[in-house]
Structures are given as structure tokens and as C-alpha cells.
Amino acid sequence: MAELSCRIAGIDSVNPFWLASAPPTDKYVNVLRAFQAGWGGAVWKTLGNDPPVVNATSRYGVHRDQTRAIVGINNIELISDRPLDVNLREIERLRREWPDRVIIGSLMAPIDEQAWKELAVKIANAGVQGLELNHGCPHGMCERGMGSAVGQVPEMVEKTTRWVKEAVNLPVFTKLTPNITDIVVPAEAACRGGADGVALINTVNSIVSVDLDSMSPRPIVDGKGTHGGYCGTAVKPIALNMVAAVARDPETAGLAISAIGGIATWRDAAEFIALGAGTVQVCTAAMLYGFRIVDDMIDGLANFMERSRYRTIEDFRGRALKNTVDWNDLNLNFDLKAFIHQDMCIECGRCHIACEDTAHQAIRIGAKAGGGRTFTVDNRQCVGCNLCMHVCPVDGCIEMNPVANGLPPVSWPHHPKNTLRVD
Amino acid sequence: MGMRPHTSNGTQLTRDQIEENFADLHPPLTPAQAGVEASRCLYCYDAPCVKACPTSIDIPGFIHRIRTGNLEGSARTILSANIMGGTCGRACPTEVLCEEACVLNARGEEPVRIGALQRYAVEHLIAKGGDHPFKRAAPSGKKLAVIGAGPAGLSFAHRAAMLGHAVTVFDKKPKAGGLNEYGLAAYKMANDFAQAEVKFLLGIGGIAIEYGKELGHGLALDDLKKRFDAVFVGAGLAATNALGVPGEELSGVRDALDFIEEIRQARDKSAVRVGKNVIVIGGGNTAIDAAVQSKRLGAESVTLVYRRGENDMSATGWERDLARTNDVVLRQWSVPVKFEGNGAVEIATFARARMKGGKLEAAAGTFSLAADMVLKAIGQKLDPGALENLRLEKNKVWVDADYRTSVAGVYAGGDCISSGEDLTVQAVEDGKRAAHAADAYVRSA
Ligand SMILES: Cc1cc2nc3c(=O)[nH]c(=O)nc-3n(C[C@H](O)[C@H](O)[C@H](O)COP(=O)(O)OP(=O)(O)OC[C@H]3O[C@@H](n4cnc5c(N)ncnc54)[C@H](O)[C@@H]3O)c2cc1C
Ligand SMILES: Cc1cc2nc3c(=O)[nH]c(=O)nc-3n(C[C@H](O)[C@H](O)[C@H](O)COP(=O)(O)O)c2cc1C
Ligand code: SF4
Numbered sequence: 021m022a023e024l025s026c027r028i029a030g031i032d033s034v035n036p037f038w039l040a041s042a043p044p045t046d047k048y049v050n051v052l053r054a055f056q057a058g059w060g061g062a063v064w065k066t067l068g069n070d071p072p073v074v075n076a077t078s079r080y081g082v083h084r085d086q087t088r089a090i091v092g093i094n095n096i097e098l099i100s101d102r103p104l105d106v107n108l109r110e111i112e113r114l115r116r117e118w119p120d121r122v123i124i125g126s127l128m129a130p131i132d133e134q135a136w137k138e139l140a141v142k143i144a145n146a147g148v149q150g151l152e153l154n155h156g157c158p159h160g161m162c163e164r165g166m167g168s169a170v171g172q173v174p175e176m177v178e179k180t181t182r183w184v185k186e187a188v189n190l191p192v193f194t195k196l197t198p199n200i201t202d203i204v205v206p207a208e209a210a211c212r213g214g215a216d217g218v219a220l221i222n223t224v225n226s227i228v229s230v231d232l233d234s235m236s237p238r239p240i241v242d243g244k245g246t247h248g249g250y251c252g253t254a255v256k257p258i259a260l261n262m263v264a265a266v267a268r269d270p271e272t273a274g275l276a277i278s279a280i281g282g283i284a285t286w287r288d289a290a291e292f293i294a295l296g297a298g299t300v301q302v303c304t305a306a307m308l309y310g311f312r313i314v315d316d317m318i319d320g321l322a323n324f325m326e327r328s329r330y331r332t333i334e335d336f337r338g339r340a341l342k343n344t345v346d347w348n349d350l351n352l353n354f355d356l357k358a359f360i361h362q363d364m365c366i367e368c369g370r371c372h373i374a375c376e377d378t379a380h381q382a383i384r385i386g387a388k389a390g391g392g393r394t395f396t397v398d399n400r401q402c403v404g405c406n407l408c409m410h411v412c413p414v415d416g417c418i419e420m421n422p423v424a425n426g427l428p429p430v431s432w433p434h435h436p437k438n439t440l441r442v443d
Numbered sequence: 444m445g446m447r448p449h450t451s452n453g454t455q456l457t458r459d460q461i462e463e464n465f466a467d468l469h470p471p472l473t474p475a476q477a478g479v480e481a482s483r484c485l486y487c488y489d490a491p492c493v494k495a496c497p498t499s500i501d502i503p504g505f506i507h508r509i510r511t512g513n514l515e516g517s518a519r520t521i522l523s524a525n526i527m528g529g530t531c532g533r534a535c536p537t538e539v540l541c542e543e544a545c546v547l548n549a550r551g552e553e554p555v556r557i558g559a560l561q562r563y564a565v566e567h568l569i570a571k572g573g574d575h576p577f578k579r580a581a582p583s584g585k586k587l588a589v590i591g592a593g594p595a596g597l598s599f600a601h602r603a604a605m606l607g608h609a610v611t612v613f614d615k616k617p618k619a620g621g622l623n624e625y626g627l628a629a630y631k632m633a634n635d636f637a638q639a640e641v642k643f644l645l646g647i648g649g650i651a652i653e654y655g656k657e658l659g660h661g662l663a664l665d666d667l668k669k670r671f672d673a674v675f676v677g678a679g680l681a682a683t684n685a686l687g688v689p690g691e692e693l694s695g696v697r698d699a700l701d702f703i704e705e706i707r708q709a710r711d712k713s714a715v716r717v718g719k720n721v722i723v724i725g726g727g728n729t730a731i732d733a734a735v736q737s738k739r740l741g742a743e744s745v746t747l748v749y750r751r752g753e754n755d756m757s758a759t760g761w762e763r764d765l766a767r768t769n770d771v772v773l774r775q776w777s778v779p780v781k782f783e784g785n786g787a788v789e790i791a792t793f794a795r796a797r798m799k800g801g802k803l804e805a806a807a808g809t810f811s812l813a814a815d816m817v818l819k820a821i822g823q824k825l826d827p828g829a830l831e832n833l834r835l836e837k838n839k840v841w842v843d844a845d846y847r848t849s850v851a852g853v854y855a856g857g858d859c860i861s862s863g864e865d866l867t868v869q870a871v872e873d874g875k876r877a878a879h880a881a882d883a884y885v886r887s888a
Contacts, residue, residue, distance in 0.1 A: 366549035369488030
């Protein structure tokens with residue numbers, strides 16, 4: 021049987037599935053229901069010093085695909101809007117009632133050593149197993165010099181991390197904002213500040229849509245809107261890349277990674293773990309479907325591990341990193357040609373028009389005996405880009421076959437056409 | 444297949460039940476349903492469905508526009524190819540046209556409901572009102588005459604008006620629409636859609652309709668040719684076939700088409716008299732429609748008798764299923780030999796039939812059915828009386844590839860020519876293309 025329990029930055033968790041700091045972890049009853057549903061941990065909704073913030077109404081906007089499914093949501097919510105003490109009493113109670121589950125305290129304070137330290141100590145005293153420093157919130161809080169306003173300045177990331185590490189004897193995760201040019205820079209800063217781990221990503225700054233009747237960005241608050249934080253499946257590719265970048269950086273080697281961003285299924289979780297994550301955090305998927313989604317995450321991941329003969333999370337954690345390289349390390353002699361299985365083709369013509377208009381004019385239309393059309397690839401034109409395979413509505417109908425060209429691997433630094441090549 | 448109708452088990456249907464029976468066979472899509480259905484379309488390139496549509500509507504294009512919320516653009520895309528896209532969305536046998544060609548069939552799925560989506564977009568535009576979506580070209584100074592205000596004639600008139608000509612349509616009936624108004628099954632054309640569509644179509648301007656004007660009765664082709672620069676004949680098939688068996692003259696034996704017309708024109712369908720035991724003779728659209736509508740009016744038993752096998756029927760499989768789900772009994776391989784009764788029909792007798800050497804012949808045995816109503820649906824035919832010296836071929840008006848009849852300046856289309864299947868959509872295509880041909884003709888003259 022695959023073993024899902026794991027250890028990250030010295031914290032034991034019954035499984036790698038945590039809820040991210042957000043509305044699902046806002047108060048006792050939510051987290052209680054999450055633990056009942058099977059979540060291994062919860063990063064409490066970010067706490068600040070009293071008096072609590074005031075939230076706006078409405079708060080969420082969504083981005084849909086053409087089937088009306090939600091691919092991403094954005095929010096303009098701030099940190100916890102309830103008194104600190106109320107939150108801390110609830111954390112204490114849950115820690116007592118659910119000793120095998122993880123609660124991480126998330127916090128945010130103005131740039132002031134004492135403010136960070138005092139808040140960290142208060143939360144630590146409530147019995148949390150670790151702290152997460154919210155340097156991510158890209159709306160509202162940053163206008164007050166907090167959240168992403170801190171996360172975007174490496175010196176401040178380092179400083180606040182150090183302050184908190186000095187104040188408490190607990191594992192500390194610094195939560196990173198993706199709204200910067202190179203994620204490795206703040207990750208290294210957190211590392212220098214003494215962080216035990218990083219949590220990433222927080223939300224991506226966004227305007228999710230514009231209401232063309234009222235001419236206001238959504239969500240609309242009394243006729244006006246503002247930019248907000250984007251999350252959900254749409255941000256997963258951004259998060260995967262950032263997690264991989266931190267995991268591959270030699271300077272941050274050894275930093276624990278709690279991955280966040282668009283995780284909705286066991287497969288998403290497995291991908292982040294394969295890129296080095298020790299736990300994963302979920303917000304949007306839980307907000308859209310409820311805590312029950314963890315059921316499938318748990319047994320889906322276990323089944324995957326059984327199938328692949330991984331006994332523990334550690335057995336495959338970071339396994340995809342060795343194959344995650346720079347472009348300059350790719351073999352340019354590798355060649356693929358698209359092949360269309362005629363017996364599976366439904367004659368929609370999507371591959372043809374995609375290749376014809378926007379790729380390499382490699383797919384020919386022919387007449388089929390007895391009516392209908394055939395689509396075939398002209399190997400001389402095909403550059404193996406995959407576009408046709410992706411647009412094809414029939415799974416497996418277009419296959420990308422490697423060409424046995426007998427050529428040795430060659431990367432760009434060694435490529436004959438590179439005038440600056442190194443031999 | 445829609446809601447199951449109320450049927451009679453000896454008791455009479457109430458007026459409300461009959462009214463429900465004649466509501467939309469398929470209720471229109473809600474916006475949510477339309478969104479889901481539109482998103483199923485794969486947006487094929489050079490799509491097979493377009494080729495299967497006699498009017499070549501850009502189907503992926505109009506469905507994509509529904510998906511993006513561009514309903515006016517969607518309707519305009521449809522109507523630019525088929526000005527009766529509304530009726531076609533309701534009445535086309537899509538199961539043998541666009542939807543049969545949908546590539547989703549090949550993926551083992553239900554085809555996209557193209558007809559329902561088409562109806563959705565067009566009815567949105569018509570209901571919205573406002574300006575007609577097409578503009579007329581500068582006046583050409585030419586006058587065109589049209590015989591028949593059916594789908595062929597109106598399609599011709601609309602396109603000719605759009606091209607800048609002044610059009611006068613003559614129809615013997617008091618209302619326009621042809622079989623859209625008098626022939627299609629009532630539950631396909633609910634809410635007086637035929638007239639709403641005519642009104643919409645005339646919104647282009649430049650079209651005058653003269654009702655009660657019949658070619659052959661005070662209106663002559665020769666005369667029209669003198670008064671107009673070109674003439675289009677879209678008179679449909681105005682005559683019906685007779686069975687030629689004893690007892691055909693008994694009361695209660697009537698043309699299915701007349702009966703359907705009576706139903707279509709009745710404000711209150713429960714006022715239409717229907718038999719208790721109805722027999723419908725025929726194997727096409729009209730036979731199915733007559734049978735199903737009889738049942739929905741409250742006939743206790745309806746038997747559809749066809750001389751050959753079910754697969755020989757020109758009614759599509761979908762229509763035959765519709766008959767079955769409406770409790771119509773199908774009897775194949777049977778030909779009527781006589782009707783008997785005292786003034787009114789009481790008994791219909793049929794002989795068994797079979798195919799031998801490619802020909803239908805009588806087989807041993809006869810059977811009789813009680814019947815107080817017999818509906819003949821054995822086909823319509825051209826009424827050549829008024830057509831003067833137009834050349835005919837196989838009982839239809841002969842035209843060349845440009846819809847020119849044998850008489851210069853006279854064009855024809857729709858059911859009265861043999862362009863394709865006798866369907867609304869084909870009539871619309873004929874009218875549209877004939878209008879372009881006539882446009883070239885009058886401009887060169
Ligand atoms: C019962 C029935 C059900 C049908 N159901 C369907 C269906 O569900 N779907 C489908 O696609 N098709 C259906 N069809 C076929 C479709 O209705 C026809 O193909 C279509 O209406 C042909 O159009 P048209 O303009 O050529 O002829 P028509 O619609 O017949 O119009 C001819 C017009 O010419 C007028 N006219 C005739 N003679 C003269 C004259 N001498 N002088 C002046 N005016 C004249 C008539 O009054 C009429 O208005 C059905 C047909 C019938 C009979
Ligand atoms: C409504 C909402 C409120 C959030 N509030 C916080 C917060 O208080 N503190 C924090 O660190 N992140 C907050 N987040 C960010 C999430 O914790 C998480 O990083 C982000 O949503 C990406 O994960 P997801 O794609 O699973 O939603 C919030 C997200 C949402 C949608
Ligand atoms: S792989 Fe790219 S280039 Fe080759 S046929 Fe497909 S779309 Fe065209």
C-alpha cells in the first residue's frame with residue numbers, strides 16, 4: 021500500500037494535501053469540515069494585527085471556458101476580517117481536537133520588526149506547527165505596504181523572514197508572490213533570511229473581465245472594480261514553472277516547497293511533487309466543489325503510486341527535475357512527424373486548417389473513395405510541432421512519431437549552425 | 444422526440460389537452476441549453492454539415508457566434524444563406540441533412556443539434572424586431588413577378604428585392620407562406636411562426652403581394668411577361684393524386700393535405716372534426732403528419748397503410764419513430780381496394796402486396812379495417828393547367844442549371860421543378876439562386 025503520510029520542514033502530515041490560506045481556512049467550522057473530509061492540513065486564513073481589515077462586497081470574478089466551466093477566479097478579498105484573538109482561540113481548539121492534522125499560521129504585518137515578531141509569537145502560542153509569511157496578496161494589502169509590496173522587494177522578504185525566525189522556534193514558510201520577474205530572487209532572499217521552506221504561488225495580479233454594459237471591471241463594487249488575485253486551474257502552468265525554478269536553483273536547494281496554484285486533482289498534485297514539492301495547497305478547487313474533492317486526490321494519488329511502484333512521496337518527489345532543463349540542453353537532432361490514423365479520423369478538418377494557416381502547410385486534404393475526405397501529413401513539410409495533435413478532437417488519432425534519423429544528440433551550444441558554438 | 448402526447452382511449456380529449464398536443468414538438472432551447480449545445484460543435488474546417496445543407500449555411504460559423512454571445516451575427520450568418528432559416532430550423536429533416544453529416548456521429552456521439560440552434564438564433568433576431576438585417580442595393584428600375592408565395596417564391600422575392608428590383612408576388616391563397624402556412628405539421632410551426640417569418644422577410648421592402656390571384660384564372664404567363672422584366676414560377680405542386688378505387692367518393696374519404704390545411708388554419712384545434720378510426724394511406728411526410736396530427740386531435744386508432752415496406756417509405760426513420768411514439772400503427776405491403784359505407788365510409792379493404800421482379804404486385808389475401816375517416820397522402824403533383832407553354836419533364840417544370848425555363852425570362856424553382864428533394868430548404872435555395880440568375884438576365888437586357 022502506498023504511504024501518503026509525509027514530512028515537510030520537520031512537520032509530519034497524514035497526507036500532502038493542505039488547504040491554502042484563504043476563505044476555506046477562514047474559521048473553525050471550515051477547517052473542522054476540512055479535517056472531517058480528510059485534508060491533511062490547513063494554512064489558516066492570513067492574520068494581521070487588530071483592528072481587523074474591512075472587506076468589500078462583491079469579491080470574486082471568474083474566467084470561463086466556452087463550456088461555461090470556470091478556469092480561474094480572481095478575488096479582491098483582504099486578510100482575515102475577524103479579531104485576532106477569536107482566530108487564535110479557534111486554532112487552539114482545532115489543534116486540541118485534531119492533533120494529527122497540521123495547522124500553519126499565516127501572517128502579515130506592516131514593515132516593522134516588532135509588529136512581525138509580536139504577531140508571530142501570538143500565533144505560535146496558539147499551537148500551530150509552523151508559520152507562513154504572506155508576501156503575496158497583490159491587491160489591497162499592497163496599497164498599505166504589505167503583501168506583494170513586501171514580496172516584490174527581496175531585501176524585505178529576507179528581513180521579515182529573519183525577524184520571524186528570530187522570534188519563534190517553529191518551521192517558517194515564506195509565501196511568494198508570482199507578480200515579479202524572476203521567482204528565484206525572492207526565494208533566495210527567503211533562504212538567506214533563514215526560511216525553512218517556501219510556499220508558492222500566491223495569486224496572479226489580474227483583471228478577470230470587463231462588464232460591457234456598466235463598463236466596469238469585475239467583480240463590481242458599486243459601479244467600480246479593481247485588479248485582483250487570479251487563481252485556479254488557469255494558473256497551474258505558471259505555478260509549475262515557478263516551483264521548478266526554485267527547486268532547480270542550487271542556492272535554494274534544501275528549502276522545503278509547499279506548492280500552490282491551480283491544484284484540483286491528484287494528477288496536479290503528483291506533477292508538483294514530481295517537480296520537488298513536499299506538500300500541495302489548494303484553494304480554488306475547494307471553493308468551487310467543496311472539500312470532498314480530497315477523496316479522489318487521496319486515492320487517486322495512492323493508486324498512481326501503486327501503479328508506479330512508489331511506496332512513499334519521497335520516492336518520486338523531484339523525479340521530473342532531472343528532465344527539466346534549459347532550452348540550450350535540448351537535443352536539436354530529435355525529430356518528430358505527425359501521423360494521422362485514418363481509421364480514427366472523423367474528418368473535421370481542424371488539423372488541416374491549423375497547420376495550413378498557422379504552422380507549416382503540411383496536411384493535405386484528399387477525396388475518399390465513396391465520399392468524405394482524408395487528411396494526410398506531408399513529412400517533407402511537417403516540423404513536428406504538435407499543433408495538429410493538440411487541436412484534434414479525437415484522442416490518439418494524431419500521433420507524433422520520432423524519426424529514426426540516426427543522428428547523435430546535439431544541443432544549440434554545439435550546433436553546426438551556431439556561429440558561437442563551443443566544440 | 445418531445446413530450447408524449449395526450450391520446451384518447453375512447454374518451455374525448457379536452458380542449459386543453461389538444462392545445463398541449465399542438466404546442467411545439469421540441470420546445471425552443473433555453474439560453475443555457477443553447478450555450479451547452481453550441482459548445483459541442485467542433486468548429487470543423489470546410490465542414491461536412493455545410494455541404495449537406497442545400498442552402499450551404501455556414502453552420503460552424505453561426506454556432507461559433509452563438510457561443511460568443513453574438514446572436515445577431517449568428518442569425519445574420521444563417522439568413523444570408525437561407526432567409527427561411529427559422530422555418531428550416533424547425534422543419535428540416537436534419538437527420539438526413541446537416542446533422543447526419545456532423546462529424547460527432549463518427550466519434551460515436553449524438554450530432555450537434557444544428558436545427559435547434561439555428562432556430563434559437565433566428566428567433567432571437569425576429570423576436571427582437573428592429574431594422575431588417577439586410578439592405579437593398581440601389582434601385583435597378585426593373586420589375587419582377589413571382590407566382591406563388593411559398594418558400595421558393597418568397598426566397599426569390601427577398602433576394603431579388605435585395606438586389607435592387609421591385610417585386611410583385613401573386614398567390615391564389617389569402618395568406619403567404621405556401622406550405623409553411625398550410626402544409627407543415629402544426630406542432631412544427633407553433634405560435635403562428637409562418638406569418639411571423641413572412642412579416643420579417645417582407646421587412647426588406649420592395650415586395651408587394653397580391654392575394655387571391657391565380658395563374659390560369661385571370662392571370663396569364665404571357666401577360667405577366669409583358670408587364671414585368673422577368674417572371675419566377677414557384678407554384679409548388681397544387682394537384683393531388685387520386686387512388687382510383689371504388690368508394691373514394693364516400694364522405695369521410697379526403698385528401699390528407701386538405702385535412703392538414705384545416706388543422707393549420709383552425710384557431711381552436713379542438714374544433715377540427717377527426718374520425719374515431721382513422722386510416723392514412725401513403726408513406727411520406729404528408730402521411731406521417733396526417734397520422735400523427737389525427738392522433739393528437741384525439742382519434743382513437745390511427746393506422747398508416749403503406750403499399751411497400753417500411754424502408755421504402757420516403758418518410759425518414761425519425762418521422763417513422765415519431766409516428767410510433769404517437770401510437771400510430773404502421774401496416775406495410777398493403778394496397779387499398781375499396782371503401783364501403785352508407786354515404787359515409789365505414790370499412791376500408793386492402794389487398795396484400797409484395798415485390799416481384801422489381802414490381803409491386805397483389806399477393807394473396809385481403810383484410811378490412813373499420814374506418815370513419817380515410818386520409819389520402821399519396822403525393823402531390825404539378826397542376827400543368829396554368830403553365831401554358833412551359834416545357835415539362837417527368838411531370839415537373841423543366842429548367843436548366845440557372846433555373847431558366849424553356850421560355851426566355853421565365854424562371855422556376857421549388858417543388859414544381861426537380862432540383863432535389865421536395866423540401867422547404869431546397870425551395871429556398873432554388874428561389875435564391877434563381878434570383879441571381881434573373882438579376883443577371885434583367886441587367887443584361
Ligand atoms: C404535408 C406536408 C408536410 C411537409 N413537411 C415538410 C417538413 O416538415 N419539412 C420540409 O422541409 N418540407 C416539408 N414539406 C415539403 C415542403 O413544404 C415543400 O417542399 C415546400 O413548401 C415547397 O415550396 P414551394 O414554394 O415550391 O411550394 P409551396 O410551398 O407549395 O408554395 C406554392 C405557392 O404557390 C401558390 N400557388 C400554387 N398554384 C398557384 C397558381 N396557379 N397561381 C398562384 N399561386 C399559386 C400556392 O398557394 C402556394 O402559396 C411538406 C410538404 C407537405 C405537403
Ligand atoms: C478569495 C481568496 C482569498 C485569499 N486570501 C489569501 C490570504 O489571506 N492569504 C494568502 O496567503 N493567500 C490568499 N489567497 C491565495 C491562496 O492561498 C492561493 O495561494 C491561491 O489562490 C492559488 O491557489 P489555487 O489556485 O488553489 O486557488 C486567497 C485566494 C482567494 C481565492
Ligand atoms: S506537427 Fe505541426 S507542422 Fe507537422 S503536420 Fe502537425 S501542425 Fe503541421
